[in-house]
Amino acid sequence: MLLVLGVFAYNYSDYAVNAKVQVKNSSKCKLSSEKSKRKNIRKVKSYKKTPKVKRVTRKPSKSSEKFKEELKKTKLFYDIKSIPEFDGNTPFVVLNNNIPDFSKEGKLPNRYEVYSELDSKNRVGEAVALLGLDTMPTEKRGKIGMVKPSGWQTIKFDIVDGRYLYNRSHLIGFQLAGENANKKNLMTGTRYFNVTGMLPFENMVADYIKETKNHVMYKITPIFKDNELVARGIIMQAKSVEDNGEGISFNVYVYNNQPGITIDYKTGKAVLSK
Template identity: 45%
Template sequence: MKHKSKFILAALISLLGFTASLVDLSEVDVQLPAFFDEWTSQEQISAEEIENLPDYDGQNVVIQVNGNRPSFTAEEASIDAGSWQTFSDLDSLNRVGVANAMLHRSMMPTEERGDISNVYPTGWNQKKLENNVWLYNRSHLIGFQMTGENDNWKNLFTGTQQLNQIHMVQFENEVANYLRKTNNHVRYRVTPIFRERELLPRAIQMEAQSIENNDVQFNILIHNVQNGVTIDYQTGKATNP
């Protein structure tokens, strides 16, 4: 089984490389299999440390926050108001803020995602990498597959391909698959982490808690980085070393 997984992984990477030469991956959501979970680090950070988030250490892209336990209060986890979602207003620099939701499968879209190329989130200094794919994605705080939110400026931030298509999608798929299989709710929160007046978020924090049971529960931080690329978070400009 181990050799089979390695073969599947190699085939998938090859397929992604071929696809990248045909389409603009900045507009594509890639669905990755469950065994990509092994890429998630067991490194830990506290909620208090996020306010003074240290620089990326070059190894641990995904870090568990508070032992992977979400920090919703009883009031925040109440389903008295049914399903809903809210987005923060853009700040004085036009940066996105925290997005909250009480998710349910009734909110999931029945149509394919539309064009979002008219949205230019802060730090959008697109760059084509050496492997002929784009560095940045217009990344959803609350994924389209959850609620059908499309070209909402309050819901889109500049995220690296590595953040959006490799790591963030793992946790989004976990939530979406649970919603499709049950009639239950998931409390969900995604928080972009900016440092001072920088235009590109250093990381995002994702929290989820299934309400009727504990089948879905995580609190993780994903660094907004790309292997082999040096990023200026003040502007979003990037260079290859």
């Protein structure tokens, strides 16, 4: 299948990647103007009063530091064409020697967030952002239950933490961008995918930003196979800007699976594995 990203393309074998973002990079880009030309870019509001949730600069959590060190020790690397099937125990695999690729995005302006338009099947596409303290939430998380991503099903299993198989999973986590019920930023993801797969990376990025006040380029690419409504997984890429990747740098594929559950990715329906 052919992945089209603006004016360039990747061949991802039989995977269909929905990513129709066209990004115009300019050193003189100002988000306060040309709103009609760049409707997908959300400008973070400025507040005259103290925000309800105070941003705190702090040291990274021990769990994030441990996860970061374990990631550095990874020896197995893959490319998108050779990703192995989910083995029931591994939430993610490392791609491209863990080196992220932002060559097509170039230098991004501050407070930059772009979310792809939904396709004809209501599927999300690639999301790109330049994350920093200025993109983090200043209010408590709102309700998102009204959003029904492609393939959404309300299914419960006793073997799943919290029983519900699916979460409305943020492409760019709420703690990083403050997006609530943005349908372009929510996909159908398993509990395991959301908490065990994505969250450790999100926490690592959030801790780094709060500790250093630096910025992080961040890109999430959902991977759909053919016409399936539920993504098989996502590619997560991130690179810290001011220190040129010394603080944060990763490129991983996170499986959208749940141990002990067999998922029909065409519909989102699922049963206990035999």
